[in-house]
Amino acid sequence: MIWILDITMLFFLVVCAIAAISIKDLLSAIIILSAYSLIMAIVWVEMHSVDVGFTEAAVGAGITTVLFIATLARTEGRSED
Amino acid sequence: MKTLALFVVVITGAMLIYAGQDLPAFGDINSPSYQAPMTQYFIENSETESGVTNIVTALLASYRGYDTLGETAVIFTAGMAVMLLLRRRER
């Protein structure tokens, strides 16, 4: 475990999480959520959990994002808060 | 609403941190979950018993295969639920 890398990653996770819930443009929020999932996947692989990291990269950063964006296309793209 | 939410969140967070002091340290090889008979058994026997080198796969499909059946059922349920919600009606 490379602790400097790990600490940086975890810090980025918090930044991404705060950004994802506070940005008003929903498309950006979803892309940030996707980045959050990807960083999470990297953190997990770094914690020697390759299977879970793989799954999160495929599901959290892939399918979930696609579904979110498809939903946005059918609803509206801006949020009041 | 926002203040209430903040209040609930702070209380929950405080509880988590209060409880977290007693959790085993990060990466500790002597933690109860690692030293438990279950973990050791899986690491030692999974290959001889299920013929698979990836312990996680052995766990997922064999030892806890029933969980995985449930998981697949969850996926199927989600598919059915979304179909029920968004498909047009059959005529």
Place this chain on the structure above:
Amino acid sequence: MSRIQESVIIRTVVRIMVPFIQLFALYVIMHGASGPGGGFQGGVIFGAAIILYAMIYGIAEGKRKMSDALDKILASTGLTIFAATGLACIVCGGMFLQYNAVPLLPDPALVSKYLIDLVEIGIGITVLAVMISLFFDISPPESESEEVEE
């Protein structure tokens, strides 16, 4: 039909990529026993290949490749494979999902290995079918006639 969907480069690249992604997905499913991967991840990747195709060539074209009826049948089939494996173990005198009770090969560990592969394939089929159906259901309908009523 957006500009991206009309781009020849993207259409060609996607057409070339999709089989490779599917091949990779099959590799991931079958490789789950000895490395990272497994039915779920492979199924998602396989589904993603078809989703990519449908995104570029349009939902209607995607549905030509993967019709609703086929989707439903595949989703049920995958789970049936899984549950049938479990029930087969019962018939052979073991507990539910006790793979090594099936007297297929002399070495119970090897039977277990092959049945785990079979189960992973079952999971993969269900997951890919459901992922595609989720995308088709959630993505915006292309024509007014397909709009959800209610």
Place this chain on the structure above:
Amino acid sequence: MSGIIDVVYAEYNYWIYVTLMMIGFYAMIAKKNLIKKIIGANIFQTAIFLFYISLADVTGGTAPILVGGHGGEHAEHVEHAAEVIYTNPVPHCLILTAIVVAVSTTAVALALIIRIYNEYGSIEEDVILAARRELQPEFSEHARQKGVAEVGEQ
């Protein structure tokens, strides 16, 4: 030095999980936008998964995939297993299942959001509430008063 880092590091990790969980939890409760709520739910669940995965990690461990070829000569591999430290595979297995559950919940939630938008033309909670109030102009209240009036007549 490394001892201090370990202590700080362990605490730091835990604080981060709690922070992430609480960010997600807060978004689920306080945000008015329905998609934001689901984003919050995703963050909350992923943070819990992170907690599980970090439980599994062992200093100096390696991924729980047995070292050395594939099946056949089992005895040899058991020996291998004794030398190498593997991380705990159990939480990995649990979280694989939980991730699937999380994506299923998200899909159902998004389908519900689409239906809500089709009905009310908005994905903001307060707009929907206002629209619901307008659609049912105190139907039940009115009917009850009417009913009470009739009981009074008898």
Place this chain on the structure above:
Amino acid sequence: MTGFELIATHLPVLAVVVPLIAGFLTPIVGWIDRRLPWYWVMLAMFVVLLIAGSNLATVINSGTIHYKLGGWDPPFGIEYVIDLLNGFVCLIIAFIGLMVSIYSLESVKKEVPGKTTQFYSVFLLLITGLMGMTITGDIFNFYVFLEISSLTAYALIAMGDRGDGVVASFNYLIMGTVAASFILLGIGYLYAVTGTLNMADMQSILPSIYENRVVLAALAFFMVGFSIKVGLFPLHAWLPDAYTHAPSTASALIAGLMTKVGVYAMIRFMFGVFTPAFVIDVNMTEILTWAAALAIIVGSVLAIAQSDIKRMLAYSSISQIGYILLGVGLVNVIGMQGGLLHILNHSLMKCALFLVAGAIFYRTGIRNLYQFKGLGKKMPVTTTVFLVAALSMIGVPGTVGFTSKWYLALGSIEADQWIFVAVILVSSLLNIVYFWRIFDNIWFGHPHEIEQIKRDEAPLTMLIPMVILAILCVFFGFFSCYPIEYIFEPLAKALLGLGGAP
């Protein structure tokens, strides 16, 4: 080994696998013929009922059943454990499921037109989830099935009244996700300090580390999570809307079963994962009883204020859940018996009441209870069922409701908590108040609202299950000694650790 013996050994797992397989084969069955799914569901539910009955009989005759899934020994693999508690809850699930599935034919055709196949598929998956939650002896497996039942419930609720149903379902989804996440976090905490996932194993390890704060936090997370799931008073916000706006079939199923299984899970976690001594020691039971008492009063008072019959029943559900948890929280044998008997009582009568509400809605399109005038002449059988079930809820002697409230009151007296006796009495009076309004309208009101009064009874498929449920309410009122003797008394003693194998 003959085929019959072979099946008999595997009954515990078949109770879950049969509805699961039936559930995912339903799309194919419906693809063959649009009308088949109803018969298919009935067949599946009938088989499940037989399995559940046979399981309970085995437990009563020869003790707890252990079933090792995959043949792995308990802490390593997943284990199914059927004792009196979950054997009995399973039987209720299977029975109510069968009744609702019989009832569903006409109602689903009208309320969910054109989607019956998917509806029945989801219906069976809901039964699977509830069954799996109940039978399992493994806490993570519990979580997986909890999610199956939650997802199906969201889908079923959303099929109800156009916009309202969807919004109610979304609110439930948010609360349910919070609850499930809390439960997952609690499971993680317990796993971190014990290294096992098996309930029995965990119960044997936990006493040595009770001073660990992690254990206390895990208990708190479980209790909050389950309180949301069962709709205990301060956390009930999702419940009234969800019950009101769901299709009547789904309301009956969810009101009759979901919360009961939640209560079961609460009991199981309090007494089957943690120990009674610990739960009492950290005052969790006392908090529970006071919350339950509050729920009883507030639920009853709010029910009076409602004019929509389904919403009224939903609020009364909140108060009835309070009764069950009051009995459980008293932690004495009599109170516990009362609480457990009330699970039976509440599933029977609340299911019957929601079925009646659905039948009335099906025939007249009315849900406002001030417009029910003259209904007694129009739908005599349906309204009689309503009368019986309502009397059982009030607790009139001769119905099962009386017995359970009697035990609850005795339990409160034994615990020296006279205030709870008062709570039970006051709540019963409030029950009379809100049901009296409906009786008054149905039998004594002038039929302005329902124009031409002629007998227009609900279809036979709707009547049969309602009548059976009403008969059972009375039957158990007179013969409650048998279930008490064979199930509830040994069960209550075993749960509280007062001798006798569980």
